[in-house]
Amino acid sequence: MATAPKSNDDIRAQFKQDVNMTAAELAKWLQTEESKTVGQASGDGSSIGHHSGERIVEILHKKQADLTAHDDEHMHKVHSYVSRHLAQGPHNKDDVKTSRWRYSLMNWGHDPLKDK
Template sequence: MADKDDHERVWKDFAQAVNMSPSEIEKWLETDESRKVGYKPDGGESVGHASGRRIVEIKRKRKADLTGADYAHMRKVVGYVRRHLAQGPHEEHRIPGSRWRYSLMNWGHDPLK
């Protein structure tokens, strides 16, 4: 079982990685652009799109109500955002309409913020 210090670190890292509000994420997830990006293991909803829905649920919870599964997903989100920011296109003109940005937004991070 994770200790209190680990949960605090994950909470802070998640808050830094997810820079979109629940309402911004929900609005984004309704767009065609959101649905077109990401890995779709069964041909349906992408992993990132499903993650975005889960992020909204987590962000709407009180910290005291978060479960171990919530913290596990928060760690996954932090890892994804960090990796993709490091790998992403670094030419500013490519970012606004890129699949890279759209994928990150499915995970709750808008690199233009």
């Protein structure tokens, strides 16, 4: 398993590698019913992953010079989630395309079926 990124540059590079969806793709995905059906409840009707996806869209729209420590913290959280979730893999490998596993990863900006 990879070690945790240490510097902001490392965090940002890992985030760029982990998030393989564009801001437009992710924003469009977050509007789907499939996106809204997965993830741990946040207490306001949306999942934690769905909120994360919205935050990722905001980060992707920023210029590198405008990123904040709060952005870096969220990028590290994204890296941790994507790494952990990819390692778990889907429960049913025959149905990856429509799996909750894939949908959850997509809420966090990573489509495991998409080439970078």
